[in-house]
Amino acid sequence: RPVIGVLALQGDVREHAAMLERAGARAMPVRRERELSEVDGLVLPGGESTTMSRLLESFELLEPLRARLAQGMPAFGSCAGMILLARQALDGRQDQHQLDAIDMVVRRNAFGRQVDSFESDLDVTGVDGGPLHAVFIRAPWVEKTGDDVEVIARVPHTQEPPAAADRIVAVRQGTVLATAFHPELTGDERVHRLFVGIVQEA
Numbered sequence: 001r002p003v004i005g006v007l008a009l010q011g012d013v014r015e016h017a018a019m020l021e022r023a024g025a026r027a028m029p030v031r032r033e034r035e036l037s038e039v040d041g042l043v044l045p046g047g048e049s050t051t052m053s054r055l056l057e058s059f060e061l062l063e064p065l066r067a068r069l070a071q072g073m074p075a076f077g078s079c080a081g082m083i084l085l086a087r088q089a090l091d092g093r094q095d096q097h098q099l100d101a102i103d104m105v106v107r108r109n110a111f112g113r114q115v116d117s118f119e120s121d122l123d124v125t126g127v128d129g130g131p132l133h134a135v136f137i138r139a140p141w142v143e144k145t146g147d148d149v150e151v152i153a154r155v156p157h158t159q160e161p162p163a164a165a166d167r168i169v170a171v172r173q174g175t176v177l178a179t180a181f182h183p184e185l186t187g188d189e190r191v192h193r194l195f196v197g198i199v200q201e202a
């Protein structure tokens with residue numbers, strides 16, 4: 001079983017750990033550099049990306065995490081975790097750190113007030129067995145992707161309001177995966193299985 005860390009500075013750490021265990025991994029909370037060095041892959045949970053960026057700095061994890069990502073450690077970020085993994089975040093704070101592990105530009109809180117939170121059924125490339133029920137909570141969307149980024153899910157064409165339809169909400173670049181939604185909250189571990197598979201292959 002691969003050992004997969006869950007960045008445990010903030011956010012829904014327990015839910016991710018439970019899903020990873022169900023998907024066949026051993027989950028381990030990561031708060032220190034030593035713990036980071038022991039994992040085969042890392043989940044960056046949802047929460048608040050500015051706060052998490054600041055906590056990464058105060059726990060002296062920012063540079064070690066950048067180094068491990070540069071060495072090819074697989075990672076999976078959901079929501080705020082997706083924002084942190086991006087090259088650039090729009091509507092972010094000037095001093096927010098980006099891990100630049102996926103060549104994409106994301107927009108924070110993109111879906112706006114009217115649809116602050118919503119749910120939708122998505123087809124996700126690499127996830128078999130029918131549409132995935134996705135929960136979005138003050139979620140970002142992906143505005144721009146580089147050539148090496150594979151778009152693996154978009155909001156359905158029929159989603160209201162029209163501004164939300166067709167938006168990119170899940171991507172993969174090599175061994176790094178990101179979703180704008182929260183697959184840890186729905187009891188469906190297929191996205192975590194996809195990530196465990198990526199870690200096993202790496």
Ligand code: GLN
Binds near residue numbers: 048083109138139
């Ligand atoms: N809106 C949050 C941010 O900008 C993300 C929300 C979430 O992770 N559920 O960081």
